[in-house]
Amino acid sequence: METLSAAADQLVSEFVGLSRQKPANGSRQVADRTLQLLRQLVAEPSWRQTSQLLGQLRAAGRRLSAEMPTEPAVGTLVCRLLKMARDEHEAKRRGQLSQEDSLHRRLTAGGPLDAAEDLSQEVAGLRADLLAALDELQTELDASADNIAREALGHIHADDVVLTAGHSRTVLEFLRRAARERAFHVIVAEGAPFCRGHEAARALAALPRVQVTVIAESAVFAMMARVNKVILGAQTVLADGGLRAACGTHALALAARFHSVPVIVCAPSYKLSPQFHRGDQQEGFQCQVSPEPVLSYAEGAVVGRARLSCPVYDYVPPELVTLFVTHTGGTSPWYIYRLLNEYYDQQDHEIVQGTSAAPAAADGREGGPLPSV
Known part of the structure; x- marks a missing residue:
């Protein structure tokens, strides 16, 4: 079941509240805020297995996309972190297995490691690697315009x-x-x-x-x-x-x-x-x-x-x-x-x-705060 822990739910609620009280000045600021939220979700100690992290991220992504459907960076950065988490997990799991053990598993299973079984196991250092990957993603965003x-x-x-x-x-x-x-x-x-x-x-x-x-x-x-x-x-x-x-x-x-x-x-x-x-x-x-x-x-x-x-x-x-x-x-x-x-x-x-109808903007001099571009 993909649900948010109490701490993660509070982080997402604070993010949505901040976005409504202080609308971002451009989509780049939305991306920076989203990356900061993702760092907090990854650093949050309630998850130990990769499957738990993926479930929390997917639940957060659905909620954020529903709350902010006209901000592309919110949902897409969550999806990008999900792929990074799976890739990092697979790389570290295969690194932990010896060459003989890996070959034996492939021969007996007839294919790659079972994904569900693999994601349910703890992988040492995954949290630190994901935080480093988010830092690299931040560097990519900083250099994208240039x-x-x-x-x-x-x-x-x-x-x-x-x-x-x-x-x-x-x-x-x-x-x-x-x-x-x-x-x-x-x-x-x-x-x-x-x-x-x-x-x-x-x-x-x-x-x-x-x-x-x-x-x-x-x-x-x-x-x-x-x-x-x-x-x-x-x-x-x-x-x-x-x-x-x-x-x-x-x-x-x-x-x-x-x-x-x-x-x-x-x-x-x-x-x-x-x-x-x-x-x-x-x-x-x-x-x-x-x-x-x-x-x-x-x-x-x-x-x-x-x-x-x-x-x-x-x-x-x-x-x-x-x-x-x-x-x-x-x-x-x-x-x-x-x-x-x-x-x-x-x-x-x-x-x-799966996003639904976008909320109307509030009243203002120019029709309310516009979604960022």
Whole structure:
């Protein structure tokens, strides 16, 4: 039975409470907070066998994914730790067995060691090895933006016209790295109604080699004929190679395909999710926020007769994406499954695939705190 111990349950509850009281400033901060929680769960002394740890992690992953369905780093990092725990356990168990004993087991069992029996045994040093593996994962996350940015000169050339949308720290670092050596023009779609593209435009305008133009989403199709490439961030990279990205990204990608403009997506590894987009469960994929920025409550006469919807995300199918740039280099959308097989175990996919409807954001100046990007 996969349940949380009392101490682990308290740690998860505190994590969820902190996330609601102090929303993270970007998905990277969510990833850092999640890694800190995972360190606490691994260090928690209530588990002794690997099977007990896996059960607690899976229970924590299900709860966190249900509480925070629009934050990809939460569920995916839990799934990644589950695979790391199984791999570390198997490596240490095989290291403890002598070569003769291992061969005897293989011959008598007709295959590898029995997984259920293996995981129910204690393995010395597993806790310390997992904590060290989490430290290595933290180092990977710290270097991911820089490693992605190193690919910039291979994609952005002198006098290129690049189009981006909204505000993504990974994309900004990508463009900054290219601007060190090359002059180019960036067109920024403002991302109404929250207009976070203005933040990105201000940051890019400070670069001496970059010329910046801000446009409304309604002008994207007209401007696309002048664009050499589209560079975007993503909230989640899904298992089919599609994206969950800021609302308006789908229309932008369709315009890019019409004009035969390549679409490049910058995505750190913690945004790669084994989740699929399922049209019959769109509520679990989508998040609605207050439409007050679209139509102010001050317009009471109109608001009373209008039904307003303000979705945060779009689904962008894989056929509209040309290339993903991750910390390991460029990857086609059709090969995302290979990265997923490397990072996650298939038996853990249901942790992130089983999420239900996303909660609506609280009221606020911009419709409440937005899920991080």
